[in-house]
Amino acid sequence: MKTMTHLLASAALVGATAAHATDLEVTHWWTSGGEAAAVAEFAKAFDATGNTWVDGAIAGSGGTARPIIISRILGGDPMGATQLNHGRQAEELIKAGLMTDLTELAEAQGWKDIVNPPSLLDACTLDGRVYCVPVNIHSGQWIWLSHGAFEKVGLDVPADWNEFVAAAPKLEEAGITPLAMGQQGWQQNLAFGTITIAIAGIDAWREVSVERNADTAAGPAYKAVFEAVANARELARNSNVQDWNLATNLVITDQAAGQIMGDWAQGEFQVAGEVAGVDYTCLPGLGVNEVLDTGGDAFYFPVIDDEATKKAQMELASTLISPEVQVAFNLKKGSLPVRGDIDMSSANDCMQKGLSILADGNILPSGDMNLTADTQTQIEDLMAEFWTSDMSAGDAQARYVDIIASAE
Amino acid sequence: MSSSSKSRKPSGLFRNMSAKIASVPMVLTALVVFVGGTAWTVLYSFTSSKLLPKLNFVGLDQYERLWSTRRWIISIENLAVYGFFSMIFTLVIGFTLAAMLDRKIRGESIFRTIFLYPFALSFVVTGLAWQWILNPDLGIQNVVRQMGWESFTFNPLNDPDIVIYGILIAGLWQGTGLIMVIMLAGLRGIDEDIWKAARVDGIGTVKTYIRVIIPMMRPVFVTALVLIASGIIKIYDLVVAQTNGGPGIASEVPAKYVINYMFRAQNLAQGFAASTMMLLSVVIILIPWAYLEFGGKKRG
Numbered sequence: 001m002k003t004m005t006h007l008l009a010s011a012a013l014v015g016a017t018a019a020h021a022t023d024l025e026v027t028h029w030w031t032s033g034g035e036a037a038a039v040a041e042f043a044k045a046f047d048a049t050g051n052t053w054v055d056g057a058i059a060g061s062g063g064t065a066r067p068i069i070i071s072r073i074l075g076g077d078p079m080g081a082t083q084l085n086h087g088r089q090a091e092e093l094i095k096a097g098l099m100t101d102l103t104e105l106a107e108a109q110g111w112k113d114i115v116n117p118p119s120l121l122d123a124c125t126l127d128g129r130v131y132c133v134p135v136n137i138h139s140g141q142w143i144w145l146s147h148g149a150f151e152k153v154g155l156d157v158p159a160d161w162n163e164f165v166a167a168a169p170k171l172e173e174a175g176i177t178p179l180a181m182g183q184q185g186w187q188q189n190l191a192f193g194t195i196t197i198a199i200a201g202i203d204a205w206r207e208v209s210v211e212r213n214a215d216t217a218a219g220p221a222y223k224a225v226f227e228a229v230a231n232a233r234e235l236a237r238n239s240n241v242q243d244w245n246l247a248t249n250l251v252i253t254d255q256a257a258g259q260i261m262g263d264w265a266q267g268e269f270q271v272a273g274e275v276a277g278v279d280y281t282c283l284p285g286l287g288v289n290e291v292l293d294t295g296g297d298a299f300y301f302p303v304i305d306d307e308a309t310k311k312a313q314m315e316l317a318s319t320l321i322s323p324e325v326q327v328a329f330n331l332k333k334g335s336l337p338v339r340g341d342i343d344m345s346s347a348n349d350c351m352q353k354g355l356s357i358l359a360d361g362n363i364l365p366s367g368d369m370n371l372t373a374d375t376q377t378q379i380e381d382l383m384a385e386f387w388t389s390d391m392s393a394g395d396a397q398a399r400y401v402d403i404i405a406s407a408e
Numbered sequence: 409m410s411s412s413s414k415s416r417k418p419s420g421l422f423r424n425m426s427a428k429i430a431s432v433p434m435v436l437t438a439l440v441v442f443v444g445g446t447a448w449t450v451l452y453s454f455t456s457s458k459l460l461p462k463l464n465f466v467g468l469d470q471y472e473r474l475w476s477t478r479r480w481i482i483s484i485e486n487l488a489v490y491g492f493f494s495m496i497f498t499l500v501i502g503f504t505l506a507a508m509l510d511r512k513i514r515g516e517s518i519f520r521t522i523f524l525y526p527f528a529l530s531f532v533v534t535g536l537a538w539q540w541i542l543n544p545d546l547g548i549q550n551v552v553r554q555m556g557w558e559s560f561t562f563n564p565l566n567d568p569d570i571v572i573y574g575i576l577i578a579g580l581w582q583g584t585g586l587i588m589v590i591m592l593a594g595l596r597g598i599d600e601d602i603w604k605a606a607r608v609d610g611i612g613t614v615k616t617y618i619r620v621i622i623p624m625m626r627p628v629f630v631t632a633l634v635l636i637a638s639g640i641i642k643i644y645d646l647v648v649a650q651t652n653g654g655p656g657i658a659s660e661v662p663a664k665y666v667i668n669y670m671f672r673a674q675n676l677a678q679g680f681a682a683s684t685m686m687l688l689s690v691v692i693i694l695i696p697w698a699y700l701e702f703g704g705k706k707r708g
Binding site: 063071183374376382384385 | 675
């Protein structure tokens, strides 16, 4: 009898909570140690609103998770919310009416005024309507330098890319790989993009990547870029690791002197107990052109025909962008917050560099926002081939021009 | 009633009625899913569909782009190399192992199990295992160097020129067991009297195999050939697990191109064009041959 009452009571309890709280499945691909800790901040904050965050982590990179997410939405089995990189990836899903319109919430909370840089919100906006919540800013234009490696050969830590290249012969003599590079297309492509901004400058980059001007891509500025990349390829000859974090580990253990990688590499240095400015140095824009792109992650909310779910989606959207959650999440993630009006004084040396660049407005729209996934895949394939073969800089440039000329 | 049905010969359409009704679901599946799906894919390969299929035709643009893409050309070359060697070595090794087992050796079932075991593993497991075995710091190269041969170098997976052979080794290791078993079954089907007759005539063992036994096993070879060929065309997971197309794009294969362009590059039509080319190659090679083999004259 007693157990019966217990059962009834718990059943009533379950019924009662079900009436108020809604389970919302959230898919994302943040599965590494630091990333999971950051996501837990979101979950904690969302659970505090009385709803339940059902974690739908998909192991693997965005390239693995994105097709799964998209096919679930297309196949009529949408999740409550999902991470995607904002930009053009979700454009067609929005056009097909599969994503929830967040414009009302965005206007009520004045996202236009708080999201900095505004380009983040623009990337979430299609035809004047807002469809996603930006949650962080990641930038790819960094080189991470090992102090230990340069001490070993008795050189100062370089202040920019040119000094780094000049130091390379001495490093090689000492058996240190100058540049660590994971042998994967996206990493090689990221290095290419970063070198482009450093060597060709922002104007040339903008003409090619945003306006898709094939003439500039064929011009002298980009010729210098491809020669610099060909040179970087030689510096990375002895690096035969695959994953980015293994390449970062070469820098942490002083086996390699530097790595061109996005600011997510910082998490690895932190986990290894290294201190920015003491054990490693980061140079945004390779120390030449101090600009960052403003890629990052955003959450989209697929259309689900259920009032309670809709309400929970809106609550999640406003939770994600609230000041406390932004601070807690981004400190764990090592990324920059999407709002400029919050206190990030607890961030480390490298994050502060990023924040001040952001405050000065030295920002570029990220590749995801300019070129379609199709064009990016083509460039990535080209870079994957270029870095692992002996293709000449001229050939690579010619093929790059073809891709840009046919880009939509 | 019974007399009338007996007098008129029932038309072929209604003979074995229950069997025909029973096969209707499968016929429908074949028509709608296989034929229908194929036709749909081919149709949309002439459009400019990106993430979602749309019917805006662009003629042969996707195919022109496909054949001017370096990655696709490399994929086709890799498939050709892999296919050629895989076909030859699987047949030769499979038959040799089967012939050896057929010599009434001791412990046959143990060897049979050992040779067949790799086939029980998925391509993903095979790929990962061979990724480690071929890893210069952990695998074969390291073992040989520790045995004293310091200059020994065997690092196929990091060399763009020979990486496809590294994949071939793994593919052979996984696939020959099955072919061996099929060959063994064929050998067991050969009448003992044939051997006796050959012995009486004083024909050597090897010569008997080549001149007498193999021609008699023609149907078994056809089965093996079809199995190997279909395995070659659809190779995907082995490459993904072992090298993921690397280094660079040196070990890409057509199926991987299709998947990547359909989903990662969000360019459906390009992926469809590539898969149509794959289908076309199968059709061109297999259909005339299958027609000669199975159609035409009926064997009694």
